[in-house]
Amino acid sequence: MKNNVLLFTPGPLTTSRTTKEAMLSDVGSRDYLFIETVKNIRNGLLELAGVSKEQGYESVIIQGSGTFAVESVLSSVIPEGGQLLVLVNGAYGERMTQIATIHKIKTHVLRFPENEIVNAELVHHYLTDHPEITHVGIIHCETTTGIMNPVAEIGAICEATGKIYIVDAMSSFGGVEMNAKDMRIDFLLSSSNKCIEGVPGFAFVICKSNHLHSSKGNARTLTLDLYAQWEGLDKNGQFRFTPPTLAIMAFQQALNELKVEGGIKARNARYRVNKELLDHGMIQLGFKHYLSPDLQGPIITSFLYPTSPSFDFEKFYALLNDRGLVIYPGKLSKEKAFRIGHIGQIFPNDIQRLLDSVKEVKEMMGF
Numbered sequence: 001m002k003n004n005v006l007l008f009t010p011g012p013l014t015t016s017r018t019t020k021e022a023m024l025s026d027v028g029s030r031d032y033l034f035i036e037t038v039k040n041i042r043n044g045l046l047e048l049a050g051v052s053k054e055q056g057y058e059s060v061i062i063q064g065s066g067t068f069a070v071e072s073v074l075s076s077v078i079p080e081g082g083q084l085l086v087l088v089n090g091a092y093g094e095r096m097t098q099i100a101t102i103h104k105i106k107t108h109v110l111r112f113p114e115n116e117i118v119n120a121e122l123v124h125h126y127l128t129d130h131p132e133i134t135h136v137g138i139i140h141c142e143t144t145t146g147i148m149n150p151v152a153e154i155g156a157i158c159e160a161t162g163k164i165y166i167v168d169a170m171s172s173f174g175g176v177e178m179n180a181k182d183m184r185i186d187f188l189l190s191s192s193n194k195c196i197e198g199v200p201g202f203a204f205v206i207c208k209s210n211h212l213h214s215s216k217g218n219a220r221t222l223t224l225d226l227y228a229q230w231e232g233l234d235k236n237g238q239f240r241f242t243p244p245t246l247a248i249m250a251f252q253q254a255l256n257e258l259k260v261e262g263g264i265k266a267r268n269a270r271y272r273v274n275k276e277l278l279d280h281g282m283i284q285l286g287f288k289h290y291l292s293p294d295l296q297g298p299i300i301t302s303f304l305y306p307t308s309p310s311f312d313f314e315k316f317y318a319l320l321n322d323r324g325l326v327i328y329p330g331k332l333s334k335e336k337a338f339r340i341g342h343i344g345q346i347f348p349n350d351i352q353r354l355l356d357s358v359k360e361v362k363e364m365m366g367f
């Protein structure tokens with residue numbers, strides 16, 4: 001069975017048939033096979049982040065979408081009286097701020113334009129001027145535009161100034177090589193349906209065990225209590241509440257397939273080939289990038305709306321959708337742009353199929 005629908009989105013993504021097939025058998029949450037799979041996944045995640053338990057890292061799986069992990073970490077690890085600095089250059093940074101505010105966490109925000117990376121020098125100054133800040137949050141690939149923030153550089157600043165560092169690597173982890181230790185990341189967050197190419201259902205956190213342990217008792221919610229979740233998983237491999245059993249089984253298959261592909265390095269290379277092909281084709285069709293090319297990562301690309309009055313995004317989207325090709329609207333605060341993801345089970349021939357259809361739709365619409 002070939003995929004008839006291709007998702008050129010930032011998640012959920014196009015998944016392999018075999019990953020979907022891993023969900024065809026029911027599995028109980030106390031089943032030996034299930035518990036073993038959870039254990040394998042938790043170890044596999046540490047491995048993908050280049051760290052181990054021996055080095056003092058843990059991984060925790062949390063039911064729900066990616067945002068649940070962001071909310072879990074912010075509401076569980078920042079103690080009462082702690083202060084958070086959020087580095088924002090897009091919608092996901094804003095979301096982090098919104099979550100912290102809801103939990104009444106004292107939050108500082110440094111905002112940067114959506115077409116610029118977070119400026120490390122300004123962050124350094126701000127942290128030096130505000131010793132009361134205890135935690136720093138940043139987005140690795142800000143999916144609003146696809147821009148890649150300098151996570152390692154900011155990590156070194158956090159280490160030097162003694163801040164706990166929280167990185168939303170939701171859309172990059174699995175598609176971009178990352179080493180949590182080298183990048184000085186204390187809490188790294190991602191989810192099942194992004195670059196590992198699993199199906200939606202859970203998020204995960206890779207974290208320094210000392211910081212996880214010292215967060216015990218800080219949680220502001222029951223369901224998103226990161227420490228309690230870890231404790232349950234560590235004690236008997238079980239979730240505190242109904243786990244996304246089939247999404248877990250699919251994820252194990254997706255991890256196996258990532259290994260077969262050649263790991264994150266090979267996956268990153270495939271995504272880059274996809275992106276180059278897309279860039280070349282879209283430019284030939286007259287589209288323009290929103291970001292300067294050196295800032296655009298291999299995950300998703302933003303294109304400005306064509307200026308022609310015959311362009312109408314809703315119509316453009318619908319016509320591509322009719323052809324089984326799902327693109328993504330923009331999320332910019334000022335400019336009009338749309339996005340095309342090049343992650344998931346997408347290969348060069350799929351990009352070509354998309355480009356052929358964009359050309360056809362462009363001619364139909366007359367822009």
Ligand SMILES: *Cc1c(COP(=O)(O)O)cnc(C)c1O
Binds near residue numbers: 065066141168170
């Ligand atoms: C996808 C994504 C999230 C999580 O979104 P959900 O809809 O909750 O899965 C968070 N941050 C970034 C940068 C993302 O790309």
